[in-house]
Amino acid sequence: MTDTAGAAGAGVRRPAVPRTAWTRLAVYTAIAALLQADGTIVAVALPSVGSAFDVSAGTAAWLMTTYFAVYAVGLFPGGRLVDRFGPGTVALAGLAVFCAGTLTGALAGSFGVLVGSRVLQGAGAGLASPAALAGAVSGFPAERRGTALGIWGAASGLSNLVGPLLGGVLTEVWGWRANWWALLPLGLAPAVCVLRWARLPAEARRPAAGAAESGQPPVPGAVVPGSGAPEPGPALPGGRPSMGAVRGASAVAALTFAVMIGSFYLVEQYLQHAAGYGVLRAALAPMVVAVCIGAAGPVAGRLTDRYGERLPAAAGFLACAAACAAYAVPGTAPHGLWLLPGGVLLGAGLGLLFPSTSRAALNSVPRGLHGRASSHLSFGRLTGAACGTALAGLAFHDGVTTGHLRTALTGGAALAATGAVAVLRWFRQAPAGGGAEG
The missing domain is CATH 1.20.1250.20 (MFS general substrate transporter like domains)
Incomplete structure (x- = not known):
């Protein structure tokens, strides 16, 4: 890992960040916060879910295990898809699957269906998570990424703590289904924002769209969205x-x-x-x-x-x-x-x-x-x-x-x-x- 110091430390003027980069940072940070909060929001409702479907605490825990297992399995193909098609396209696909699972869970009439809803939510999270981080810094030059990631990390960390409080209030006041219903607009809102503000122009059609918009030259080693063909870049023997x-x-x-x-x-x-x-x-x-x-x-x-x-x-x-x-x-x-x-x-x-x-x-x-x-x-x-x-x-x-x-x-x-x-x-x-x- 490189101990890369920013240009500001050497008295050099730091590169400017376009306004569109800050907009994308806000949208993709919201997606990351949603995915972090999902697990903690649902965790608070597990005792109520167990009572509603007459299952033990150990059985109810499968709602968490299933979500995180599918989430983890989906991360690596999700990351490759982000490099192939761009963060906006993959984030939209992930949020669509996540919201489908959320709606299924809110309407679930059996515990088996509820577990199935968590499979869909986990699959959506596996796609959206790498897209969220890659998209958050897509308009920032390397010397300014720490600033973007500080905001991104703060929001993600906050969501891990706010989630239990939100889940507790929803469960106490409206019951366990309220947690799934609340996650639905929380998933739909950033999807609309990606379509409106955060998707790179012609993301799947134009080479180096992110670099063009941010004023940066095409990056050696970058994969052109939609082509899958990397330009020459740093590699180990054998070109990897x-x-x-x-x-x-x-x-x-x-x-x-x-x-x-x-x-x-x-x-x-x-x-x-x-x-x-x-x-x-x-x-x-x-x-x-x-x-x-x-x-x-x-x-x-x-x-x-x-x-x-x-x-x-x-x-x-x-x-x-x-x-x-x-x-x-x-x-x-x-x-x-x-x-x-x-x-x-x-x-x-x-x-x-x-x-x-x-x-x-x-x-x-x-x-x-x-x-x-x-x-x-x-x-x-x-x-x-x-x-x-x-x-x-x-x-x-x-x-x-x-x-x-x-x-x-x-x-x-x-x-x-x-x-x-x-x-x-x-x-x-x-x-x-x-x-x-x-």
Whole structure:
């Protein structure tokens, strides 16, 4: 991975970003936020779904397992389709499938049909996710992508925290079906926006449409939308573009989401089972983390453009490690006012990590491979979230107690510290890619 510093750090005027690039960033960020929120919104409704269809908690969990499994499987073909046809076309296809599944779920008369709706939603998410990241930066030059990714990452991180609150309110007030009905307009709205504002002109017909619109020359190694033919670009022996830096960034993304989702799970379970919080109060508790992610993300993006990815990412992991370690100290517990210091540290750390990791991946390959790079990053996030939840669940296998919480958070601090070491090593030593303009 390259430690690419922005031109601003050298006193050089940074390249301008056209207004259309900011519009596309807003639309594709909304798609990414929707996909992140879907899992958490539905998760809150699982107990109500189980009661409605008379199925056990373990059986109801298939609604989550099915969605994420199909989502993960669809990412790699989705990324290749983005490189072949462009982000707008693939995003529209993914949102159409996602909305079809959402409507099916809202009208489901049996648990089997509901599971089938999650298959469709997962397939749609697998297409739309790589399109969302590739589309978000499609109008930004390499030196300014950190700024875009800071906004993109902040919105995605916020959605992971706002989702449970929204799902809790919908389930409490209108019942479990309200979660599916709410997802329908949330999926249709960005599809309309893609058609109206965010699709590259003649995306499937004109070469290098994104480069033409943003004022950038065609990118070496870029795949011309609609043709599948790459121009000459950085490659390994045999003509294959190097994806090693992207895989390293995917591993960093997995560590990030393992820490984030695992710590959220631990705290939520502790608040409800040991601290006596109700569902909605427990969902409100991590809002300090959401606020800090939202505040730190755009700042982190600008810092990444100015100084490169390595130091912001290492600082982010160290902040997450400090947050976990703070609650592992005897005499502390994550409830009441004690939530604030750790929440601020965790939110700031995650806000630093999101843009630096994505920028390291995207700037290491040509623009024509951004779809595949995005699919690797999304796969890393899903894998990390699954591992984080599984490890946190194992920590509470013998009961939700303060002692078990401290042990688990000690492990989380160690995992985050490992991430800091990893980015200092990987981001510095990886070979420079050809994606500086890509």
